[in-house]
Amino acid sequence: MKEEGINILATRMDISVYQSVRHDFPEGKYHEDARVFTLSCRKPDIKNNNDFIAVVCAGTADIPVAEEAAVTAEFYGYNVRRFYDTGIAGIHRLFSCIDEIRKAEVIIAAAGMEGALASVVAGLVKTPVIAVPVSTGYGAAFSGVTALLSMLTSCASGISVVNIDNGFGAAQFAVRICSLKS
Amino acid sequence: MKEEGINILATRMDISVYQSVRHDFPEGKYHEDARVFTLSCRKPDIKNNNDFIAVVCAGTADIPVAEEAAVTAEFYGYNVRRFYDTGIAGIHRLFSCIDEIRKAEVIIAAAGMEGALASVVAGLVKTPVIAVPVSTGYGAAFSGVTALLSMLTSCASGISVVNIDNGFGAAQFAVRICSLKS
Amino acid sequence: MKEEGINILATRMDISVYQSVRHDFPEGKYHEDARVFTLSCRKPDIKNNNDFIAVVCAGTADIPVAEEAAVTAEFYGYNVRRFYDTGIAGIHRLFSCIDEIRKAEVIIAAAGMEGALASVVAGLVKTPVIAVPVSTGYGAAFSGVTALLSMLTSCASGISVVNIDNGFGAAQFAVRICSLKS
Amino acid sequence: MKEEGINILATRMDISVYQSVRHDFPEGKYHEDARVFTLSCRKPDIKNNNDFIAVVCAGTADIPVAEEAAVTAEFYGYNVRRFYDTGIAGIHRLFSCIDEIRKAEVIIAAAGMEGALASVVAGLVKTPVIAVPVSTGYGAAFSGVTALLSMLTSCASGISVVNIDNGFGAAQFAVRICSLKS
């Protein structure tokens, strides 16, 4: 994988794997929360300087997926702003930052359990919302299936959904959207 | 069924059935939205005069289930207040009446599709919330299963759930709670 | 619903319903394939004059869902180009128009059965692909569930998915994307 | 987490975690059966002195979930009475204590396998019954799903259901009910 001038993005990498390869890639960076390794020999231009992708998630358990999305988008040269404690059980936290979220080009909303965050956000903005179900929760959460179904049947409009825990795919889709403007 | 002094509550009665029995029960009342027939020869005392059960639902499609709950609770002599256009796709409508909802003894929240209404409400109140999944929606709504799972895995606390479309059961459970105070 | 200057979009309307209301809305239009009724008192500006949304589907059975998407997007004032006989069983038909499809701002791909069309298209373009599973097929197609799961697990990147048969939602999401440029 | 005057309730804590933090919280208590850690710097008033919440379960395998519920309710200052060997395979044991159970304000019934205990209890009392499906059993028990479905479709009235193994949620709901009286 190691080549001059090549950019590398490796997702779902355990820290133990990183530790075994870190000496071969001293310029690489391991994003521990995201479990993502990046190596950017050629820095991408930061595109659309004031534009950003908002990555929203509900709580601690959703952060790894949210970070996988955020790190991926940054890898492709896009600005990312993180809103990571906005779960609907304490909906005032979401409201306190919704004006900032509204300014994003695209919103990635990662949520486990009943996944209602994506519906609530989409009802409050006019931007495309890419929903990422997260495999947190237990019992009837069915490893993210409940969040997936919940997001697919959202009563709000302007949502589309990617696979469970697929922060990477959400970011790729967001990047395709953002690159329309450039 | 027709006896002096007997009270009758029949749920899931089609209007055609009602029309074939209405002459036998001239004092009876058919609640068309709820598809419930009631005959109350002995009026129950209105209990706990200022107390009420709040019945909340998201939209038109959820009204039959919400009404089944409301009519059942009224049949047992409890005050009911209806909040029927509070879906989270337009969350401001919920916020405009949340202070009233907070005053209820118990809240029954009926919602189809992704059923997020129950989670949002429970995050905003301190009252018990009885969630009723509604079999509206199509595709991945799976006839109410998605709403059911969503409600069971709510990230808010203070929710419990009854069977899909079971407005009657929700009201019975609410009545058991309210009768603790009397 | 009838008001001066109001635009109306009603989906999933049976022709019999249309026939009962057509006299009240003489300026309205019933899109029979899409089962959509539109009334546009105020024509939207045609936006982004050379831009268009591509609506792709595999075969006859998918057309109602594809048309629901196409008519919805047109209702909001966007150009739509239809590519309706591009199923992968005869993949040459897809290849004969892929260069045109590549020029779209956004692609909506509606497919039933195994839903592989969305994967194949997404592998061939750099545009966002909104996949709509269609409830065609029988047996193990499970009313669109197989297409839904197939699209969610696509090995191609740049896909996101909406609910089964939700052409309307796909178009709304596409419109949110396209309006970023305007 | 350690602060003066703060009360802490941590569920699903393995004993190994407790052992690593016990020295930091010498006043804390680890409830081994419940896998719950509590730290109550400010003791709650014991409310409703003669009132109690009944926690009922069928057998040994259900005790961790029942204890999670019981310890949670006690943490909030409510009296709890435990009835832990009342499975319906030996229904006489349930009958020998049903008169005591009837005196409770609320009943939490935890059961795995076919979960019939909740139905049987609800048929014998007039109190609200909060059913907690437990992920015991094997094969067709499907990790608590069968108990969950069984409780949702109970032929008895006055039951509502929380997520599988969610003793904590059942207690929170019970506490919301009990606090109505105070």
Add this chain to the structure above:
Amino acid sequence: MKEEGINILATRMDISVYQSVRHDFPEGKYHEDARVFTLSCRKPDIKNNNDFIAVVCAGTADIPVAEEAAVTAEFYGYNVRRFYDTGIAGIHRLFSCIDEIRKAEVIIAAAGMEGALASVVAGLVKTPVIAVPVSTGYGAAFSGVTALLSMLTSCASGISVVNIDNGFGAAQFAVRICSLKS
């Protein structure tokens, strides 16, 4: 089908079918509740004179399946005793006849919804209990699947299960058991 000396048992026959064939089989009998048609040219010997098969069910909705079982067993010459209002929501009715039920050679227990009747009965007797899940109920009853799973995971011993609504199969299995003694 019409032959001298032949016995016929036809299950799941709608009354309209019966009415179109009744003139061809004047000696036949249509069991309306069971939707079973029988024609017994050669009466079977009544076997094991004091022995009987107990057919138990919970309520009105389960009677067609219970009757299919009962009529089938009688067709093969076995005594049947019916116990048809013994649902666990009013468990005292079951207790009032449990001593009679205990005297049966085999017990067939038909129940829909959560199907707990079979578990409760099996816990009270020493006889084999053949459980028949019934497709009554709605929502999470899933057309008998919940009752099926519930019966398969019964915490009581001495139960085995047949297909949903398969009163005929339960009776055939019961007959195989009873014929061991003759």
Add this chain to the structure above:
Amino acid sequence: MKEEGINILATRMDISVYQSVRHDFPEGKYHEDARVFTLSCRKPDIKNNNDFIAVVCAGTADIPVAEEAAVTAEFYGYNVRRFYDTGIAGIHRLFSCIDEIRKAEVIIAAAGMEGALASVVAGLVKTPVIAVPVSTGYGAAFSGVTALLSMLTSCASGISVVNIDNGFGAAQFAVRICSLKS
């Protein structure tokens, strides 16, 4: 558990557990294939001297479940005959012993994968067949669910089914049947 004159049957015991308790129960016996521990201080009378229960299974992978059934039945004092290599992929092996199997009072048929053995056996005998689905197989075997469904929908008559891997329950049911004769 250790008492004079008490008989003990413990199923699903790992050999490591046995090794830790063997010194406390020197008279006990560990049945390694069945993972069952038995301690019979009072030997049961061998009942019905020429009668036996046939335990049939398809192949090596099914033997633990078959043995759990066999050892349980023997524990209760019944004769057992084992037929353990009779899978339908080599149906001649089943035919070579079917005359012996026919002489059994009851047949327990354990099978994984598609579980067709139970259907084939039941079509060849007049004895009750207790089918035990086994959680062998992979992929679409779904840990025994496919065998379970297959046995429930058998086109042969005279079958009933117990939970996946429940050799113990099958034997208990068989014992209830056999005890009718004694």
Add this chain to the structure above:
Amino acid sequence: MKEEGINILATRMDISVYQSVRHDFPEGKYHEDARVFTLSCRKPDIKNNNDFIAVVCAGTADIPVAEEAAVTAEFYGYNVRRFYDTGIAGIHRLFSCIDEIRKAEVIIAAAGMEGALASVVAGLVKTPVIAVPVSTGYGAAFSGVTALLSMLTSCASGISVVNIDNGFGAAQFAVRICSLKS
């Protein structure tokens, strides 16, 4: 559709549809059991004169699917031999014709309920067996899903499976195999 020299095969055609088009296609043939319409202006050569495809099914309810396969194969010019009463509940009927079945090039085995026929046949022959699950049965047959899973997990080798009720697809696959020889 009507053209000189064109061959037409239309599956899943209701007789009412046929009756409305029969006058337009007087040379066409409606195969009522198969619900297939064929029009063969150019007769195919009968290929491989002594070779044939065996179509095997278990009982009356499976015949429509078996016939769809048989008529399709004949349409393409292949010999077909039908073995239609070979269900494993009466396995002797299968054995009485197994020597004939063995002579086939390919075997199509259609079966509903538990679908064991395909396994049994494949264990008895050395020819490829194409299994077609049929949506007969009720309850746990789940509209052919149980037969599908059963066939996929067959313990016999030499089986592959097509979609539920897809007699047409089975025949097409059989034709691809047979054409290898020509």
Add this chain to the structure above:
Amino acid sequence: MKEEGINILATRMDISVYQSVRHDFPEGKYHEDARVFTLSCRKPDIKNNNDFIAVVCAGTADIPVAEEAAVTAEFYGYNVRRFYDTGIAGIHRLFSCIDEIRKAEVIIAAAGMEGALASVVAGLVKTPVIAVPVSTGYGAAFSGVTALLSMLTSCASGISVVNIDNGFGAAQFAVRICSLKS
């Protein structure tokens, strides 16, 4: 297992098992990718010298299953050609070798995730395609179930399907087809 002149094929063998038996079978060969051990004392004749079975797969994760198929077919004496980087996300790679693939007698197509490869290949050839779903992917891939359903509902004709990860079964079926010609 070790005998003179005997051929052995053992699938799903971990390398650790191989290492513990390798000294007993010095002539044996362990195929590490396929996790298959073969011992061929009597070499099979290479059949149909120019004929071959094509084994096609999409990517690295599918290779173990593809290799299980390939090694099995070679064990029985058939030529195999491997096409292992032909996933539809980069469909040009498939097209660059499709002319070679078309020359095969039979094609085995192994694919995980959405499994669209099998559909695409079958639309491009006239040869029988045996589809093997692979349990790669995560979330909505459901351990190969999505690929399985996708392959069963393929819009292309000439496909049949074996169990998830069953490379061995696919090869056995392919061998039965190929042996028709010899």
